[in-house]
Amino acid sequence: MPTAGKINAIEHKLQYRPEPLMTNTAFTVREMRETDLPTCLEFTQQVKWPHRMGDWQLHFSQGNGSIIENAQGDIVGCILWWDYGDEYATVGLVVVPAHMQGNGLGRKLMDTVMSQTGERSLQLVATVAGKRLYQQCGFTEAALIYQVQGQLAGAVEPLSSDAGIKPLDTNNLADIITIDAAAYGCSRASLLTAVAQQGKGLVAYRDGKAVGYAMLRTSGHGQTLGPVLADDDDTAKALISQVLASETGFIRFDLTERAKGIQPWLESLGLAQVDEVSLMVKGEFLPARASGSHIYSLVSQAFG
Ligand SMILES: CC(C)(COP(=O)(O)OP(=O)(O)OC[C@H]1O[C@@H](n2cnc3c(N)ncnc32)[C@H](O)[C@@H]1OP(=O)(O)O)[C@@H](O)C(=O)NCCC(=O)NCCS
Known part of the structure; x- marks a missing residue:
């Protein structure tokens, strides 16, 4: 047990603020x-x-x-x-x-x-x-x-889901801008156009309608996989595995709580959680009023 003197010293230290x-x-x-x-x-x-x-x-x-x-x-x-x-x-x-x-x-x-x-x-x-x-x-x-990252443990096996997956290009960029706006609660058209130009991506379709997408770009210690949006975990895994299929090296994700279910699978690829941070909001948290697909991974912590 600390003595009263020690407690006072600790309290003094906690309250002390350097002069500006x-x-x-x-x-x-x-x-x-x-x-x-x-x-x-x-x-x-x-x-x-x-x-x-x-x-x-x-x-x-x-x-x-x-x-x-x-x-x-x-x-x-x-x-x-x-x-x-x-x-x-x-x-x-x-x-x-x-x-x-x-x-x-x-x-x-x-x-x-x-x-x-x-x-x-x-x-x-x-x-x-x-x-x-x-x-x-x-x-x-x-x-x-949840910040999840690491060196890919080996070649990633491409998985499939009941959604059809196509490469992201200028013809279907508008599809992802639309589903992203529904999931995020507001439009990020300019940002998504810029990120699409920096790397590569895939779009998932079901019954002719876009239901998810994933983008991979060079960033930080290697490559960042985000955003990832999908309407279910199998489609998220299909998008991620197919976009990573020919990749090696360091990959980072900033995952949302929605992605908890796919984290053990990501860990099996060599991508482990290294940090948990708070997303803070002043006013309304727009993604909470989202509809349609779910956000699995951010573009970056700063961009959201
Ligand atoms: C987070 C960060 C930007 C804060 O910057 P800062 O200039 O130190 O912030 P402020 O001085 O305005 O406030 C910090 C503290 O100083 C106090 N403070 C503010 N004005 C003061 C003043 N004139 N004199 C003394 N203290 C003051 C604040 O009350 C606050 O104290 P508290 O945390 O105990 O309440 C800075 O710590 C930083 O760059 N950290 C590393 C990078 C990082 O983590 N960035 C945040 C990314 S989300």
């Missing part, structure tokens, strides 16, 4: 530019996130970025948000380098985004470091996301 380095007015927020990306990439590398420059370019090209500068013009934080229409946006790539944390910069970046996004409901995936800040901004946990 400078007042908040010493920092200015401005729009992110493409020339800021090398610094932003350094920030994500410092916190051991796997983003490569291509990932930053995709997130930047689809998003609205802000950076925060100190009085000398050095970048001391970054944030982006992605606009999915009048009702919804996601927020991500929020980083303040370690030596600048605890000075209200994270809050200043969040305040910037909350004013830019207006009435939209907001979604983000919180790290342990960010959760408290987001709670203070009015976000609450809406779902769990």
Whole structure:
């Protein structure tokens, strides 16, 4: 049992907040530019996130970025948000380098985004470091996301389901944009068009109607498989196994709770859970009012 003195010391440590380095007015927020990306990439590398420059370019090209500068013009934080229409946006790539944390910069970046996004409901995936800040901004946990990844254990056997599976191309891109909007609760047309151009994909049809799709692109430590949408687990497994059939190397998924049933099968392919994170929302969680197919895997934690 700790002594009373030790308890007081622990309580003091928990309550202690370092004095701010400078007042908040010493920092200015401005729009992110493409020339800021090398610094932003350094920030994500410092916190051991796997983003490569291509990932930053995709997130930047689809998003609205802000950076925060100190009085000398050095970048001391970054944030982006992605606009999915009048009702919804996601927020991500929020980083303040370690030596600048605890000075209200994270809050200043969040305040910037909350004013830019207006009435939209907001979604983000919180790290342990960010959760408290987001709670203070009015976000609450809406779902769990499971980060699953690894080196493929061997050649993936292509499985079938009662759905017919076709390659994703410019002719059926509109089909996936439609089913994605129904499942996600709002349209992600621009994002899905950009992701389709970066990699390859498959679409599942039943009775001539699209019921699912999967996209694979180069990202992070290897390739990311997402989004994956399907109307049942067998179709999700068929899409995933067929898209991975000729692949080797490192694969990452950010799975939703819906994908719990296929996780043991993914593990048999060499893809194990390495993290569980909170998906937080301020306002309405639009995917909860979805219809049709189910989301099994995100595009990325930032994009949703
Ligand atoms: C999460 C992160 C962006 C927060 O940035 P930050 O600039 O440290 O955030 P803030 O300073 O605004 O707030 C953090 C804490 O400092 C406190 N704080 C705010 N203004 C302050 C001030 N002027 N003086 C002292 N403390 C202050 C806040 O109350 C908060 O404390 P609490 O968590 O105990 O309540 C930052 O920790 C980070 O980049 N972490 C690594 C990457 C990451 O995990 N990003 C989140 C992705 S979802």
